[in-house]
Amino acid sequence: MPEPGSSPERKRRLVVLAGPTAVGKGTVAADIRAHHPEVWISVSATTREPRPGEQNGVHYWFVSTEEFDRMVADGELLEWAVVHGRNRYGTPRQPVDLALASGQPALLEIDLQGARQVRETMPEALFVFLEPPSWEELVRRLVGRGTEGEAERERRLATAREELAAQAEFDVSIVNREVHAAAEELVALMELDAGTAAP
Amino acid sequence: MPEPGSSPERKRRLVVLAGPTAVGKGTVAADIRAHHPEVWISVSATTREPRPGEQNGVHYWFVSTEEFDRMVADGELLEWAVVHGRNRYGTPRQPVDLALASGQPALLEIDLQGARQVRETMPEALFVFLEPPSWEELVRRLVGRGTEGEAERERRLATAREELAAQAEFDVSIVNREVHAAAEELVALMELDAGTAAP
Secondary structure (H helix, E strand, C coil): CCCCCCCCCCCCCEEEEECCCCCCHHHHHHHHHHHCCCCEECCEEECCCCCCCCCECCCEEECCHHHHHHHHHCCCEEEEEEECCCEEEEEEHHHHHHHHHCCCCEEEECCHHHHHHHHHHCCCCEEEEEECCCHHHHHHHHHCCCCCCHHHHHHHHHHHHHHHHHHHHCCEEEECCCHHHHHHHHHHHHHHHHCCCCC | CCCCCCCCCCCCCEEEEECCCCCCHHHHHHHHHHHCCCCEECCEEECCCCCCCCCECCCEEECCHHHHHHHHHCCCEEEEEEECCCEEEEEEHHHHHHHHHCCCCEEEECCHHHHHHHHHHCCCCEEEEEECCCHHHHHHHHHCCCCCCHHHHHHHHHHHHHHHHHHHHCCEEEECCCHHHHHHHHHHHHHHHHCCCCC
């Protein structure tokens, strides 16, 4: 809540949306992109191949592993992670700096590992956890339907447990019952947040 | 022209659109933004105030003089210039790097001073000069209608002469007879350019 007497200055905090694998972060971000052009959403760099419909520079920057590693080495990423032991994802730092410096509401949609890194360097950000409507169903999906080997099931169960536990690290949770409603809740939080700039 | 046997790889060159003051660079860029979402256009940072209809993060990043100077000091701008002795404009470096590394057609719409700086650091870019349909009319507009003092008229005339002379430094000229036609010519050049990646 904005404190009484807080100034209406343009200063914004970064808002970080994270949550368990497959909870629907990307879909919520796409809904905000469609309905709220005033919200700037960070475009992650990734080494994975584009999927059909994904546009370079809009959904991701699709770069080579060599270019990604160069950005890591040169400190050009705010956070980065290797997902599923294979593909790298990261947040280019300068666009985020520009958004914050110019008072633009700015959103990062990243994974849990990435959110932890952002907390290290930007603890003043607002961390929003996207929660599945049913943990049981999400765990069932993450762990699989028994067609994998025991080791793989154990690995996935451990990941699911870790992702469940992460919720406690966040400032706010939004339940992703319906995508558009979750997106609107997030935008409302960002607007509210603009009034509570840290001193 | 693409050389025979040139590979169809994704590598792109940066395309720089520059030209005299008031020739209509921004209007041409806006036309490309409206009709060619596949062309990525650099968003300049500036210290001037937004004009009505200008959106932060879309048309410019509106930042403070302090933030601008920090970016200059930290080497975060590809080029920058002080325009009309007052406002600073510059191109954030990382988004351009990301566009080029990911094979995205990328356009910079900047002033002549900025174009010269880009040639120093990225001589492989394609430099496109936007030419007025009539130099006489442009000079008349730049120099003013005789309501200024003699010193001011002389200063503006010198600027106009310098801007005229700059055309020789460019790879290609496009005459801005009609905005949409000029925009389409530029996009066609960018597409052509994609086939002529430097070895």
